[in-house]
Amino acid sequence: MSTANPAADPPSCCDDADYDVRQWDVREGCEVRQILDRIADKWSLLVISLLERRKLRFTELKTSIDGVSQRMLTTTLRQLERDGIVKRTVYPVVPPRVEYELTDLGCSLHKTIRALVVWTEKNQAAIAAARRRYDALEGTPD
Amino acid sequence: MSTANPAADPPSCCDDADYDVRQWDVREGCEVRQILDRIADKWSLLVISLLERRKLRFTELKTSIDGVSQRMLTTTLRQLERDGIVKRTVYPVVPPRVEYELTDLGCSLHKTIRALVVWTEKNQAAIAAARRRYDALEGTPD
DNA sequence: CGGTATCCACTGGGATACTG
DNA sequence: CAGTATCCCAGTGGATACCG
Numbered sequence: 001m002s003t004a005n006p007a008a009d010p011p012s013c014c015d016d017a018d019y020d021v022r023q024w025d026v027r028e029g030c031e032v033r034q035i036l037d038r039i040a041d042k043w044s045l046l047v048i049s050l051l052e053r054r055k056l057r058f059t060e061l062k063t064s065i066d067g068v069s070q071r072m073l074t075t076t077l078r079q080l081e082r083d084g085i086v087k088r089t090v091y092p093v094v095p096p097r098v099e100y101e102l103t104d105l106g107c108s109l110h111k112t113i114r115a116l117v118v119w120t121e122k123n124q125a126a127i128a129a130a131r132r133r134y135d136a137l138e139g140t141p142d
Numbered sequence: 143m144s145t146a147n148p149a150a151d152p153p154s155c156c157d158d159a160d161y162d163v164r165q166w167d168v169r170e171g172c173e174v175r176q177i178l179d180r181i182a183d184k185w186s187l188l189v190i191s192l193l194e195r196r197k198l199r200f201t202e203l204k205t206s207i208d209g210v211s212q213r214m215l216t217t218t219l220r221q222l223e224r225d226g227i228v229k230r231t232v233y234p235v236v237p238p239r240v241e242y243e244l245t246d247l248g249c250s251l252h253k254t255i256r257a258l259v260v261w262t263e264k265n266q267a268a269i270a271a272a273r274r275r276y277d278a279l280e281g282t283p284d
Numbered sequence: 285c286g287g288t289a290t291c292c293a294c295t296g297g298g299a300t301a302c303t304g
Numbered sequence: 305c306a307g308t309a310t311c312c313c314a315g316t317g318g319a320t321a322c323c324g
Contacts, residue, residue, distance in 0.1 A: 028209035035262045035269055040182040058286055067170035069318055074287065084272025096285050096324080105268055112257045119254050120177045126247055127177055130226025200306055211298055216307065238304080238305050 038083060043068055043076040045113055048102065051086060052110045055101040085109060180225060185210055185218040187255060190244065193228060194252045197243040227251060 227248040
């Protein structure tokens, strides 16, 4: 808050002109917003990241993703399947075997997802520090 | 589903070895998971995207983000501020003026966020098509 | 094994009203 | 203008039980 002058509007850090946010900041029911909500979902993120490596069976996913309930995993997988992100293959064997894998579309997405995860990992400490700083100022009397 | 052979495990589309998902697929309360949940949040995504362009006042954000309630916007901004993603500047003028802008940390994040948005825009049609395909098969008797 | 179905508790989040 | 506080409903999502 060095220069508390509302009129001054120095360009922020990054302002590539090749992309205009105002273009997609559309109505709430907008398709982009819907899709964004789906792929930026807590479990979707994890599922996509795991499937990046190889096909996985339902149980493998369930085991790998700590804290996910069967219902949520099923729901998430169905949505991702519907969106063409993952492919579900059922093997008609006596103990049912179902495998999930990324489609081409899903593969193209995982790169972005991973960037997000990598960013998070890299800046984990910085965020933790910021939080400590913020929380410390919480009860600052003077 | 060409070769329905569970034993076969052809490498998926992309398998860069420079990153191991199993490394971060950790416990539920894990910091990475927490941060991921926060930044992949519906409103956070939009706020960060908007602030990428320039500082914005509270009302400007509220107006730009269709469907957000005052409470959610405040909550989101506070969390982002706590995480060191956005900076909040209060101008002690008679009609209060508060501006929000991305911090350096926030700027480094927005690039990834934008990639996600760009991906969504680019593949919007493909996803819509996948959905139509999926939904059409819903009530397929034979 | 890989689900679906049901129940239900919790909380995210909207609407509204008040404040500095 | 930019919040905070309160109320309260709806949907998220966990737990459990049962099915193909």
